[in-house]
Amino acid sequence: MKIGIIGAGAAGLAAAFDLTKKGHDVTVYESAPFVGGQASTIPVGGSSLERGYHHLFTNDEAILDLMEDLDIYDHMKWYPSKVGTYTSGKVYKTTTPIDLLRLDAIPIIDRIKLGLFAMRVKRIKDWKLLEDQTADFWLRERLGGMAYEKVWAPLLKGKFGDFYDQIGMPWFWSKIQTRFASRQGIRQREMLGYPDGSFDTIFDKLQASIKSKGGEIHISTPVIKINVVDDVATGLKTVTPDGEEFDRDFDCILSTVPSFSFPDLVDLPFEYKERLSSVHYLAAVVVILEMTDALTDFYWMNIADPDIPFLGLIEHTNMLPKEWYGGNNILYMTNYLDREDPIYALSQDELLDLYLPHLNKFNPKFQRSWIKATHYNALSAAQPIIGTNYSKVIPDHRTPIKRLYLANTTQVYPEDRGTNYSIKMGRKLVDTILSDERQHWRNWT
Numbered sequence: 001m002k003i004g005i006i007g008a009g010a011a012g013l014a015a016a017f018d019l020t021k022k023g024h025d026v027t028v029y030e031s032a033p034f035v036g037g038q039a040s041t042i043p044v045g046g047s048s049l050e051r052g053y054h055h056l057f058t059n060d061e062a063i064l065d066l067m068e069d070l071d072i073y074d075h076m077k078w079y080p081s082k083v084g085t086y087t088s089g090k091v092y093k094t095t096t097p098i099d100l101l102r103l104d105a106i107p108i109i110d111r112i113k114l115g116l117f118a119m120r121v122k123r124i125k126d127w128k129l130l131e132d133q134t135a136d137f138w139l140r141e142r143l144g145g146m147a148y149e150k151v152w153a154p155l156l157k158g159k160f161g162d163f164y165d166q167i168g169m170p171w172f173w174s175k176i177q178t179r180f181a182s183r184q185g186i187r188q189r190e191m192l193g194y195p196d197g198s199f200d201t202i203f204d205k206l207q208a209s210i211k212s213k214g215g216e217i218h219i220s221t222p223v224i225k226i227n228v229v230d231d232v233a234t235g236l237k238t239v240t241p242d243g244e245e246f247d248r249d250f251d252c253i254l255s256t257v258p259s260f261s262f263p264d265l266v267d268l269p270f271e272y273k274e275r276l277s278s279v280h281y282l283a284a285v286v287v288i289l290e291m292t293d294a295l296t297d298f299y300w301m302n303i304a305d306p307d308i309p310f311l312g313l314i315e316h317t318n319m320l321p322k323e324w325y326g327g328n329n330i331l332y333m334t335n336y337l338d339r340e341d342p343i344y345a346l347s348q349d350e351l352l353d354l355y356l357p358h359l360n361k362f363n364p365k366f367q368r369s370w371i372k373a374t375h376y377n378a379l380s381a382a383q384p385i386i387g388t389n390y391s392k393v394i395p396d397h398r399t400p401i402k403r404l405y406l407a408n409t410t411q412v413y414p415e416d417r418g419t420n421y422s423i424k425m426g427r428k429l430v431d432t433i434l435s436d437e438r439q440h441w442r443n444w445t
């Protein structure tokens with residue numbers, strides 16, 4: 001089969017890998033001048049570093065299986081993470097369950113409730129029973145008190161902004177399952193994974209394998225139209241890097257573009273389009289600082305304080321060696337926000353002016369002179385907002401146009417989106433496409 005894939009992120013390349021391995025003729029089109037999508041990298045201090053901080057959890061089996069298939073499993077290394085939470089004007093260590101007992105921003109009874117509550121959610125086996133409630137309602141009703149007010153409510157508001165009270169409870173359930181799965185040992189320390197050489201190690205090997213089996217990957221080549229004849233997808237119209245429009249026929253098309261841009265490529269029936277537009281996306285605005293000194297000694301800092309204009313600090317080199325980045329400390333300052341939010345429109349310098357005065361709250365010694373370089377990245381389709389009863393309205397991978405399939409992060413459920421789930425989805429779509437093809441020929445003969 002001749003298959004056209006739109007997007008060279010984790011989903012598109014994982015699908016292309018399996019399809020080329022099975023002998024199919026695959027062409028991947030990517031609008032950006034690089035592959036990797038949201039998990040792509042930039043060069044920093046002689047290494048590659050993700051535009052948005054990335055790590056893996058120990059139960060991210062699909063990406064580990066793929067690394068095994070690519071013969072790079074031994075490149076995955078596991079590191080203990082150190083987590084802090086900033087609340088009530090102070091940084092608290094919240095790495096292990098014991099640390100929660102020392103979180104004196106809330107009364108001891110609420111600290112105990114916080115830990116027991118997480119255990120209770122972890123024991124829930126069937127997330128479907130939680131589907132009709134929001135995480136905010138569940139937390140307010142069943143946990144409540146200062147543990148809700150001081151810890152979970154600010155985190156939900158920080159992560160989802162105005163949408164904080166719309167997030168379905170399965171999101172919270174899956175986060176708790178993942179975090180517990182990554183805890184190890186008596187002290188229940190969290191271990192996080194990071195591939196040697198960055199996520200590029202996986203994308204480079206995927207590209208090499210796809211190309212070695214005759215697959216094509218065209219970067220800087222956006223798809224501008226999916227050609228359809230009599231409700232059947234027949235090909236793609238792209239713009240080549242030198243600006244030429246180019247049509248190519250395919251037997252089947254897999255699109256991995258976000259739901260908000262898919263309808264720009266193809267006319268879709270009202271009901272399917274409604275499903276796509278019912279999921280709102282938050283964008284991520286990420287500033288990376290290369291610094292002479294470490295700001296804190298935490299890898300991951302939750303910020304449960306509405307007066308701080310960013311949601312999290314991720315100090316990459318508190319988990320990974322700074323020698324990889326020319327000896328500099330790497331700090332991500334991150335925000336998830338609506339694309340209409342004024343912060344999304346700020347320039348890098350404006351963002352720095354807004355953010356940097358707050359860094360002294362984490363380390364009074366911090367000075368601007370520590371900063372040797374800055375990088376700014378905005379990712380428009382970073383976080384889909386998945387509400388209640390989503391299993392009833394999730395868009396089908398098989399679109400109403402025959403031979404046209406969709407695989408994007410709004411179709412990852414009940415888990416939160418992540419490279420692991422995009423890889424799993426891309427590979428699952430290969431099975432769906434090939435089984436539909438077999439069925440098609442059975443019906444024909």
Ligand SMILES: Cc1cc2nc3c(=O)[nH]c(=O)nc-3n(C[C@H](O)[C@H](O)[C@H](O)COP(=O)(O)OP(=O)(O)OC[C@H]3O[C@@H](n4cnc5c(N)ncnc54)[C@H](O)[C@@H]3O)c2cc1C
Pocket residue numbers: 006007008009010011012029030031032035036037038039052053054055056221222223224256257258261284286334379381382383407408409417418419420422
């Ligand atoms: C800030 C941030 C931090 C994250 N941290 C983690 C983490 O720690 N661990 C983890 O596992 N995951 C993390 N993720 C999530 C993870 O990166 C994504 O879930 C995953 O990479 C999505 O892969 P995808 O292929 O589904 O989509 P994408 O990566 O979005 O790929 C879609 C591709 O389609 C291309 N495209 C769009 N339109 C067109 C067009 N018209 N023509 C051609 N190409 C087109 C895009 O350029 C893009 O490359 C994070 C995401 C963000 C934003």
